[in-house]
Amino acid sequence: MKIINKYDHYIMPFYMPAEFVVKKAKGSHVWDTDGNKFIDLTAGIAVTSLGHSNSELNSIVSKQTKNLWHLSNLYINEPSVRLANRLCKNTFGDKVFFSNSGAEAIEAAVKTARKYSTKKFHSKKNEIVSFTTSFHGRTLMGITLAHSKALDDGFGPLPKGIKSHEYNSTIDLEKVVSDNTSAIILEVVQWQSGITSASTKFIAGLKKLAKKHNALIIIDEVQSGVGRTGSLFAYEQFKIKPDIVCFAKGIANGLPLGGIITTDEVSSFMAPGLHGSTFGGNPIACAVGEKVIDIISKKSFLNRVKKKEELFLDLLKDINNNLNVFSEVKSKGLWLSVTFSKDSNIQVDELIAKSHQNGLMILKANIDTVRFSPSLIIEDVLIRKSMFIFEKTLTQIQSL
Numbered sequence: 054m055k056i057i058n059k060y061d062h063y064i065m066p067f068y069m070p071a072e073f074v075v076k077k078a079k080g081s082h083v084w085d086t087d088g089n090k091f092i093d094l095t096a097g098i099a100v101t102s103l104g105h106s107n108s109e110l111n112s113i114v115s116k117q118t119k120n121l122w123h124l125s126n127l128y129i130n131e132p133s134v135r136l137a138n139r140l141c142k143n144t145f146g147d148k149v150f151f152s153n154s155g156a157e158a159i160e161a162a163v164k165t166a167r168k169y170s171t172k173k174f175h176s177k178k179n180e181i182v183s184f185t186t187s188f189h190g191r192t193l194m195g196i197t198l199a200h201s202k203a204l205d206d207g208f209g210p211l212p213k214g215i216k217s218h219e220y221n222s223t224i225d226l227e228k229v230v231s232d233n234t235s236a237i238i239l240e241v242v243q244w245q246s247g248i249t250s251a252s253t254k255f256i257a258g259l260k261k262l263a264k265k266h267n268a269l270i271i272i273d274e275v276q277s278g279v280g281r282t283g284s285l286f287a288y289e290q291f292k293i294k295p296d297i298v299c300f301a302k303g304i305a306n307g308l309p310l311g312g313i314i315t316t317d318e319v320s321s322f323m324a325p326g327l328h329g330s331t332f333g334g335n336p337i338a339c340a341v342g343e344k345v346i347d348i349i350s351k352k353s354f355l356n357r358v359k360k361k362e363e364l365f366l367d368l369l370k371d372i373n374n375n376l377n378v379f380s381e382v383k384s385k386g387l388w389l390s391v392t393f394s395k396d397s398n399i400q401v402d403e404l405i406a407k408s409h410q411n412g413l414m415i416l417k418a419n420i421d422t423v424r425f426s427p428s429l430i431i432e433d434v435l436i437r438k439s440m441f442i443f444e445k446t447l448t449q450i451q452s453l
């Protein structure tokens with residue numbers, strides 16, 4: 054049986070993978086089992102920010118595997134403490150919890166917030182306010198926070214105490230935030246509706262209500278964090294101080310690692326036995342995380358991310374001058390989205406499949422929008438090449 058047929062036979066049908074099988078990847082290139090080469094503008098969905106099979110990170114993995122793979126959280130491992138130290142030094146935070154994934158980070162954030170507000174204030178202060186077009190992972194809590202039929206249909210009963218409001222709208226916001234609100238959770242940059250930043254007015258409105266009602270602010274930086282938007286965490290570019298930040302994806306360049314950063318005050322209501330994880334804080338993943346943070350937190354590195362964003366934007370402008378098919382291009386750092394106009398005739402699924410045939414990997418954001426989240430060190434020459442292929446593919450589709 055061919056591997057693609059075996060995939061369909063043995064793997065549960067949650068994904069619709071591309072029609073090729075990946076053999077290896079290096080930097081911003083991927084090769085399939087037939088020897089075809091691709092430029093990767095996905096980076097494992099905003100994960101391999103320092104490129105595939107990064108040599109510096111490879112040697113850290115190889116050294117750490119010789120020392121210690123796993124011990125559980127019954128024992129202290131050095132890389133996890135060193136990484137927590139770096140995360141606190143570079144952010145608002147005092148304390149870190151490590152999980153394996155983004156969804157588990159959200160779970161830890163909600164549990165931490167509810168414990169804090171119900172113990173510090175009153176037992177009914179357990180409501181969480183979240184926003185439309187958000188994404189917070191696939192656990193029952195994650196899909197409840199997203200308020201999306203597409204995500205939660207058939208999976209109920211869902212956790213209680215979650216209130217929804219329209220993203221970037223301050224109209225009636227005061228009706229969902231009250232003295233019973235434990236926390237407000239948001240992505241300061243969302244991706245589901247194309248790369249969309251929170252407006253100044255929205256952030257100001259949230260802050261005011263959070264302060265009035267002693268509600269915590271949880272920022273989901275699972276995808277926006279670790280340099281993706283041109284700052285170590287995206288919240289730094291908004292006038293907001295979080296109480297809890299959730300991170301994952303880029304932190305260990307592809308090894309499973311996530312977690313939350315919070316303050317001493319919020320963390321002080323948690324105690325041994327109230328939360329935990331077998332694998333969270335794995336020493337190999339944390340050893341890689343240390344290096345990732347050291348590299349990405351440098352100003353010069355983050356400035357290069359912004360320069361590369363400008364290059365993408367210039368090239369996309371040129372493409373649209375030639376083809377006139379985009380209705381909107383949005384970006385925050387090396388996180389870009391392109392929405393196609395209604396009369397462009399561009400179908401996103403077809404575009405992605407044809408891009409693969411031309412040697413380019415891109416992501417879908419939604420029905421009329423594609424997304425790029427390349428490695429943060431993608432070479433300028435590959436940005437130019439990828440946009441050349443993107444334009445060529447659009448032209449091919451138009452001429453069909």
Ligand SMILES: Cc1ncc(COP(=O)(O)O)c(C=O)c1O
Binds near residue numbers: 155159188191274301
């Ligand atoms: C903003 C955001 N939050 C949470 C998650 C869930 O992360 P994970 O897939 O690691 O559970 C994702 C995943 O795409 C995400 O983009």
